[in-house]
Amino acid sequence: MTLARPPAHPFDLRRLVGDVRGIHLADAIAGFLFSASAPVAIILTASQQGGLAEADIASWLFGCYFINGLISLVFCLAYRQPLVFFWTIPGTVLVGQALGHLTFAQVIGAYLATGLLLLIIGLSGWMRVCMSRLPMPIVMAMVAGVFLQFGLNLIFALRDGAIIAVPMVAVFLLLSVLPRLGRRLPPVIGALVVGILAIAFTGDFNLGEASPFILARPNLYVPEFSWTAMAELVLPLAITVLAAQNAQGFVILEAAGHRPPVNAITAASGIGSLVAALFGAISSCLAGPVNAIISSTGDRERHYLAGVIVAVLSLLFGIFAPAFTRFMLAMPKVFIAALAGLALLRVLERAFVISFGGSFTLGAVVCFLVTVANVPVFSIGAPFWAVLVGLAVSWLLERGDFKTLAAPPRDDNPPRPDAP
DSSP states (O other): OOOOOOOOOOHHHHHHHOOOOOOHHHHHHHHHHTSSSHHHHHHHHHHHHOOOOOHHHHHHHIIIIIIIHHHHHHHHHHHSSOOOOEOOOOOOOHHHHTTSSSSSHHHHHHHHHHHHHHHHHHTTTTHHHHHHHSOOOHHHHHHHHHHHHHHHHHHHHHHHHHHHHHHHHHHHHHHHOHHHHHHHHHHHHHHHHHHHHHHHHHHHOOOOOSSSSSSOOOOOOOOOOOOHHHHIIIIIHHIIIIIIIIIIHHHHHHHOOOOOOOHHHHHHHHHHHHHHHHTTOOOOOHHHHHHHHTSSSSSSHHHHHHHHHHHHHHHHHHHHHHHHHHHTTTTHHHHHHHHHHHHHHHHHHHHHHHHHHHSSSSHHHHHHHHHTTOOOTBBBBBHHHHHHHHHHHHHHHHHHGGGGGGOOOOOSSOOOOOOO
16 A cells, blocks of 8 residues: 555544634634735736636636645544645746646646646655655756746836835735744735735725625636647646645655655645646645644644644635635735735745755756746747756756665655654
8 A cells, every 4th residue: 555544533523623722723824814815816817827717717716725625624634634735836837827828728638637647646656756856956946937927026016016015025024034923923914914904095906896706606627638738737737746845745744743644645636636627726735834834833633623724714715716806806916916926935035045055056057047038849838848958957967966866765654753
């Protein structure tokens, strides 16, 4: 068996509710607000790049929140760990670029192929082997190149909408400088609140015609399987799930004293991706930042309770996705740009540090440049070629760095850090 079996324990709803403490509720709300603020802004940016209709965006959000909420609820209760799933943020940025020359149906076809690939990797137990053979500096250089525009958009927002963007950045910096205060109110959440207050002050809020639908009416899409879309998106999307999202979540949870079931999580990412794709939603993954928030305080054995609360909130968000979509679309573009840029600032920093701080640096530089140039070849987007060209350059000129790559054991049940 490559999948870790969940521990056997009876389900007692009364005891489950009784075990919830205020700290779990506070952590869950903070984690959920993080997922429902800047990540939603990133989805809006990507969908608007492709000219998607409001109904398409609402269906996308339904798939992201409702489907992943169900998976999170099952995993948190089954494994008694904070295992919250959402969607790949780097992949969303990647898809936003692809929607400029691919149809939504072609992108959905790539979602389904990515989900199948993730499921095969999870069931086969290849997750750790694949991760060990892939040079992270080159992969993260591609991520840095994709994210760069979001950092630039933050600067442009300060130029074009200073009355909204400047207070958001100021509060973000203040909460980052004061860590004790920042733990109570995460910097991104503080920027969100101040941004909404600034919008209320300026009156720059255009709700337009009220949507006739408040509850979700998700679309079911017929995919189109295009070789161009497959070549451009499947491998990069799978890499963002495995390397940029799930791997981060594994490290965070292991540092908190948990032992996440690696292969089971990878397989669940595949299943979630397959189901969510039918509603137009991008690939599922383990949510590193959210799991970091809900596992940061309190008794380790009860961290999963905060995960259960986040899962329930996600289900509710998915059910009311049309109302939230209308609200976010009414916000000025500078607010969305500033919020997304601030949310990705640390991620962009981490991508640069990993890319250029050690081995494979030349391959990473070439990968970054090819990604930023954004020149498609054979109608296939630049990020795909960037990884291939970066790998080729490193293989030719940095061959010694490949000797540092070694496959770890294929064990989905590593011992706890405090195990004897």
